[in-house]
Amino acid sequence: MNAALELHGIVKRFGATRVLRGVDLRVAQGERHALIGPNGAGKSTLFDLISGRARPDEGRIVADGIDITGKRPQRVCRTLARSFQTTSVFGGLSVFDNLRCAVLGASSSRFIDRCLPSRRVDARAHAMLDAIGLAARADEPAARLTYAEQRALDLGLALATDAPLILLDEPTAGMNRAEAAHALALIRATTEGRTLLVIEHDMDAVFGLADRISVLVQGRVIATGAPAEIRANRQVQEAYLGFDGVAQ
Ligand SMILES: Nc1ncnc2c1ncn2[C@@H]1O[C@H](COP(=O)(O)OP(=O)(O)O)[C@@H](O)[C@H]1O
Ligand SMILES: [Mg+2]
Structure with missing residues (x-):
């Protein structure tokens, strides 16, 4: 079976700085993989390259066996969907219309004869509303949601595309413990049956959510493995000294 995502020797420079210095990564189908x-x-730069917002200087990105290196976001949105480190909801649009936009955006980039009829768009947006627990807020402008609710909507926007591979950039950043726990439960439930690559800072969250973890340090993946292996990895502990979680 093809891997959901393979990165081969990814290099990215900003001016003279090599931010990514040969990243190799393999995410299996159906896996929940934390970065x-x-x-x-x-980490976020890597997501920009995978999702087509920027091009790698070197290396190849392969999703489900197809080379997507350098392909624009609208070309890869059937394959993968991402959320950003900061919320990206349309504050002036209702929660429901945000979701409709996400469904439409993904469907209208398909061949024209495969565009979804509006009742199918609405049905999918409604299903998403229920899945992310925001049905009661459907008609409210997204700007009126709490921060944690906006992050749930960010998740919904990614999921609404129906893409099999979901990339989430720090989905619990800025949340308190209870909000983060709720968000994680939501992520676990809603990504069932899909492949997840998630950037996460909260170490408890990572160890509870991920099947496998990769550790990126100074532009290279220094270790990949099951949570217990990563916890015990000396190099990881050293890289993380002074950061919360792993080295404690
Ligand atoms: N567009 C850009 N231009 C120049 N430098 C950038 C740009 N984007 C990110 N960087 C730099 O690349 C490095 C990695 O950033 P980022 O991918 O956001 O890290 P992370 O998500 O792991 O915190 C940082 O030093 C950042 O300042
Ligand atoms: Mg980042």
């Missing part, structure tokens, strides 16, 4: 690493390690 951890100190601030500035290049």
Whole structure:
């Protein structure tokens, strides 16, 4: 079976700085894979390359056997969907219309004869509303949601595309413990049957959610393995000294 995602030798430079220095990563179909690493390690940059917002200088990105290196976001949105480190909801639109936009955006980039009829769009947006627990807020402008609710909507926007591979960039950042626990439960439930690559800072969250973890340090993956292996990995502990969780 093809891997859901394979990165081969990814290099990205900003000016003279090599932010990513040969990243190799393999995410199996149906796996929940966490990407951890100190601030500035290049995690969000890697998501920008995978999702087509930027091009790698070197290397190949393969999703389900298809080379998507350098393909624009609208070309890869059937394959993968992402959320951003900061919320990206349309504040002036209702929660429901945000979801409709996400469904439409993904469907209208398909061949024209495969566009979804509006009742199918609405049905999918409604299903998503229920899944992310925001049905009671459907008609409210998204700007009026709490921060944690906006992050749930971010998750919904990614999921609404129906893409088999979901990338989430720090979905619990800025949340308190209870909110983060709720968000994680939601992520676990709603990504069932899909492949998840999640950047996460909260170590408890990572160890509870992920089947496998990769550690990015200074632009390279220094370890990949099951949570217990990563916890016990000396190199990871050293890289994380001074950061919360792993080295304690
Ligand atoms: N567009 C850009 N131009 C120049 N430098 C950038 C750009 N985007 C990110 N960087 C730099 O690349 C490094 C990695 O950033 P980032 O991928 O956001 O790290 P992380 O998500 O792991 O915290 C940082 O030093 C950051 O300042
Ligand atoms: Mg980041």
